[in-house]
Amino acid sequence: MNITRERFKQDYEQKLMSLFTEEIDKASTLDKYLALGSLVKEYSAKNWSKTKKQYSKDGDKQVYYFSMEFLIGRLLQSNLINLGIRDTVKEALAELNVSLDELEETEVDAGLGNGGLGRLAACFIDSIASIGIPGHGNGMRYQYGFFEQKIVNGYQVEIPDNWLKEGNVWETKREDKSVIVKFYGTPKAVQNNGRLNFELENYEAIKAVPYDTPVIGYENNTVNTLRLWSAEPVTNAFNFQIFSKGEYSKAVEYRTSVEAISSVLYPDDSAETGKILRLKQQYFFTSAGIYSILRTFKNSGHSLYDLDKYVAIQINDTHPAVAVAELMRILVDEEEMGWDDAWSVTTGTLAYTNHTILSEALEKWPVQVFNKLLPRIYMIIEEINRRFVGEIYQKHPNDHDRVRRMSIIEGGMVKMAHLAIVGSHSVNGVATLHTEILVNKELRDFSEFYPRKFNNKTNGITHRRWLIQSNEELTSYITKCIGDSWKKRPKDLAQFAELSKDPLVRKRVGEIKLHNKQMLADMVKKDYDIDVDPNSIFDIQVKRLHAYKRQVLNILHIMDLYNRLKDNPDLDISPRTYFFGAKSSPSYHLAKETIKLINTVADKINNDPSIKGKLKVVFLENYRVSLAEKIIKCADISEQISTTTFEASGTGNMKFMMNGALTLGTLDGANVEIHDEVGDENMFVFGMSKDEVLNYLKYGGYSPRHFYNTNSRIKRVLDQLVDGSLGVATTEFRNIHSSLLGRDEYFVLKDFDSYCEAQERIDKVFRDKDKWNEMCIVNIGKSGRFSSDNTITEYSREIWNTSPKEIH
Ligand code: 26V
Numbered sequence: 001m002n003i004t005r006e007r008f009k010q011d012y013e014q015k016l017m018s019l020f021t022e023e024i025d026k027a028s029t030l031d032k033y034l035a036l037g038s039l040v041k042e043y044s045a046k047n048w049s050k051t052k053k054q055y056s057k058d059g060d061k062q063v064y065y066f067s068m069e070f071l072i073g074r075l076l077q078s079n080l081i082n083l084g085i086r087d088t089v090k091e092a093l094a095e096l097n098v099s100l101d102e103l104e105e106t107e108v109d110a111g112l113g114n115g116g117l118g119r120l121a122a123c124f125i126d127s128i129a130s131i132g133i134p135g136h137g138n139g140m141r142y143q144y145g146f147f148e149q150k151i152v153n154g155y156q157v158e159i160p161d162n163w164l165k166e167g168n169v170w171e172t173k174r175e176d177k178s179v180i181v182k183f184y185g186t187p188k189a190v191q192n193n194g195r196l197n198f199e200l201e202n203y204e205a206i207k208a209v210p211y212d213t214p215v216i217g218y219e220n221n222t223v224n225t226l227r228l229w230s231a232e233p234v235t236n237a238f239n240f241q242i243f244s245k246g247e248y249s250k251a252v253e254y255r256t257s258v259e260a261i262s263s264v265l266y267p268d269d270s271a272e273t274g275k276i277l278r279l280k281q282q283y284f285f286t287s288a289g290i291y292s293i294l295r296t297f298k299n300s301g302h303s304l305y306d307l308d309k310y311v312a313i314q315i316n317d318t319h320p321a322v323a324v325a326e327l328m329r330i331l332v333d334e335e336e337m338g339w340d341d342a343w344s345v346t347t348g349t350l351a352y353t354n355h356t357i358l359s360e361a362l363e364k365w366p367v368q369v370f371n372k373l374l375p376r377i378y379m380i381i382e383e384i385n386r387r388f389v390g391e392i393y394q395k396h397p398n399d400h401d402r403v404r405r406m407s408i409i410e411g412g413m414v415k416m417a418h419l420a421i422v423g424s425h426s427v428n429g430v431a432t433l434h435t436e437i438l439v440n441k442e443l444r445d446f447s448e449f450y451p452r453k454f455n456n457k458t459n460g461i462t463h464r465r466w467l468i469q470s471n472e473e474l475t476s477y478i479t480k481c482i483g484d485s486w487k488k489r490p491k492d493l494a495q496f497a498e499l500s501k502d503p504l505v506r507k508r509v510g511e512i513k514l515h516n517k518q519m520l521a522d523m524v525k526k527d528y529d530i531d532v533d534p535n536s537i538f539d540i541q542v543k544r545l546h547a548y549k550r551q552v553l554n555i556l557h558i559m560d561l562y563n564r565l566k567d568n569p570d571l572d573i574s575p576r577t578y579f580f581g582a583k584s585s586p587s588y589h590l591a592k593e594t595i596k597l598i599n600t601v602a603d604k605i606n607n608d609p610s611i612k613g614k615l616k617v618v619f620l621e622n623y624r625v626s627l628a629e630k631i632i633k634c635a636d637i638s639e640q641i642s643t644t645t646f647e648a649s650g651t652g653n654m655k656f657m658m659n660g661a662l663t664l665g666t667l668d669g670a671n672v673e674i675h676d677e678v679g680d681e682n683m684f685v686f687g688m689s690k691d692e693v694l695n696y697l698k699y700g701g702y703s704p705r706h707f708y709n710t711n712s713r714i715k716r717v718l719d720q721l722v723d724g725s726l727g728v729a730t731t732e733f734r735n736i737h738s739s740l741l742g743r744d745e746y747f748v749l750k751d752f753d754s755y756c757e758a759q760e761r762i763d764k765v766f767r768d769k770d771k772w773n774e775m776c777i778v779n780i781g782k783s784g785r786f787s788s789d790n791t792i793t794e795y796s797r798e799i800w801n802t803s804p805k806e807i808h
Contacts, residue, residue: 005092033106037169048223063135067121067316071113073625111145115544123462127792129217132804138289141228154599171211179291187376208288221807231261267585308348312800318416324423351426364413431649431670459649460788470629490787497781506773520634536575541639545582545591548646581623633659640665643746658783660776677782686758704744
């Protein structure tokens with residue numbers, strides 16, 4: 001959009017006045033932020049309405065991305081950038097003595113996600129709008145987002161994330177678009193024009209109220225919608241009766257149980273996943289989303305038999321997989337469609353993305369729980385399964401074991417991944433290797449049965465947030481070198497890679513990195529009172545804390561390096577600063593122990609003058625989207641060290657690469673594709689091959705004890721975990737110790753040597769700054785492939801069958 005500074009200043013002053021009856025110099029920073037947010041939302045309103053109108057007038061196919069998580073972070077800066085008015089607004093505010101940076105810092109993160117899966121959903125809706133595809137997000141409006149992390153005496157402490165406390169300027173409550181979601185009850189068969197239908201009786205009704213947030217495309221006129229649902233009690237006759245009978249406490253109980261549904265985001269943690277409330281949440285936002293889609297669709301006047309020509313629903317992991325049965329239920333019970341037609345429409349509309357092969361993360365629900373909460377849905381799943389099992393027997397007569405393995409209901413459990421696969425026309429993995437493992441191993445039975453359903457869509461990240469927004473200096477420099485076509489066509493970044501031999505470009509890229517590192521060093525000094533040398537190697541591992549991501553491998557290597565420095569204070573190493581940032585699920589004890597270990601080692605090393613500052617370790621508290629935006633651009637080394645085959649994709653790896661960090665990684669997930677782009681010479685690869693890992697997983701035979709007994713460096717660091725040398729109780733790290741010496745499920749000891757050796761290579765190459773900068777430039781230049789714009793273009797061509805649409 002176009003706006004002059006004068007016009008903006010007028011609008012802004014008026015806004016402050018109308019919202020807070022306050023003049024600029026009297027208003028608080030929060031008020032100034034709220035006024036700006038509200039104005040920016042207003043600026044997007046015209047195009048929001050225009051977009052909706054044009055979609056409905058032209059009858060374009062609409063995509064809906066169903067996700068339990070949208071890890072959005074902040075929106076002010078990205079909205080200003082996407083509207084194309086950030087520079088003007090910044091200058092105008094400066095003239096009013098207001099710092100835009102400060103207002104942007106005031107915004108709280110919308111942390112409605114755990115990690116990669118939720119952040120991917122946020123990148124995807126940004127790309128969908130920026131490419132101009134008619135597509136929207138559908139999810140949960142949690143009252144409390146992912147917890148805030150405090151580190152107290154080295155331990156993680158969780159604080160509730162009351163992110164809505166000061167209000168949310170971006171959302172609009174759409175009471176008029178509310179729908180009713182029904183739980184429990186008894187399905188009752190009714191005869192209707194000679195048809196047998198089912199109606200639910202004595203159910204619990206819950207009102208789903210949508211809150212809409214505009215999703216503003218990048219310098220186009222598209223404004224799509226992110227619709228998040230909140231649960232409210234229904235005030236109907238039944239409740240009124242309870243009240244009037246004086247059963248006050250019962251009525252309050254109902255209200256509390258309803259509000260619980262959208263109160264809190266679950267951490268992805270096995271101990272919690274059995275909770276019935278989570279299933280309630282899943283059905284809640286899925287059912288509400290489908291009702292709301294069908295309401296819009298019916299207004300178009302098209303036949304429901306053509307739903308799949310006009311609507312595509314992507315289900316983000318199995319969390320919304322109940323959509324298969326819910327859409328069937330609505331079509332069959334409420335719209336009176338025949339089963340076969342309904343099935344063809346349902347599978348034509350739905351597509352499923354798998355995000356992990358970890359079996360403990362594959363959702364299943366006890367039949368009893370499921371049947372009680374969603375009795376009609378359960379009946380439908382039984383019928384889907386009955387027919388599916390019939391098809392398997394037809395193809396593989398008497399293969400009972402295959403039927404058992406593939407069944408949707410088996411062993412007293414409802415398997416959501418099986419439901420999602422059977423009920424979708426597309427099943428995709430999120431990186432080439434991940435898809436290959438799904439097809440050949442984890443979901444082999446299914447890929448043999450439905451060979452054409454399976455496909456790969458390698459993840460991506462929005463280069464707008466992760467480069468243009470977060471690394472302004474690098475962005476302007478790239479643009480100075482190659483022009484700005486890359487902002488709309490990220491693959492054009494490849495032109496920057498061609499400059500890698502130019503000594504001036506190398507020097508400048510090195511300078512920009514150093515500036516960024518200096519900024520982080522200042523922040524660390526201010527927040528943690530730790531001195532770090534911006535000229536040291538900034539080696540960063542930030543991501544969820546999980547055993548398979550192997551933060552433990554990283555910290556054990558640091559302990560080993562420290563041992564070597566203690567043995568030989570003159571050891572010639574490139575000074576290093578290791579950064580960690582990670583939240584652990586509240587009940588994941590091993591992960592919490594790892595956080596304590598990192599902090600304990602950090603304390604010891606940072607306070608030991610004998611190593612002359614060659615080594616520093618910093619644990620950054622409360623890792624979240626807005627912190628990621630500040631630190632990723634400061635990395636020299638990006639730690640992507642998961643056990644090969646376990647990380648489905650990774651997306652942090654792409655963000656680091658795009659900002660010129662070099663990857664230290666295994667050939668796992670999307671690291672493989674990063675490696676394909678930059679080659680051995682621009683990445684530090686280590687660790688077991690996928691075949692080695694798969695072999696061990698299949699045949700066993702791995703002995704961590706062997707490494708403990710034969711490798712003195714390993715023995716020494718493991719002993720130090722439990723012998724008091726870290727200055728804390730000897731029991732503090734016993735679980736880590738015994739997990740490594742017991743099963744060492746993630747092959748930490750096996751990969752230890754190879755990891756140390758890769759770290760030594762890094763140490764050597766870093767001494768040649770010119771060479772190092774050349775490698776950074778190649779990484780930046782080759783990162784265009786990993787823009788989520790490319791990923792979304794593939795989804796829209798190969799799964800959704802939609803194309804961009806210009807809004808005018
Ligand atoms: C869930 C659970 C739950 C039980 C305990 C262990 C465990 C471990 C991981 C998960 C995460 C499941 C889904 C998920 O978040 N996958 C992530 O999706 C990202 C986006 O596709 C991808 O980049 C990450 O590699 C993948 O872990």
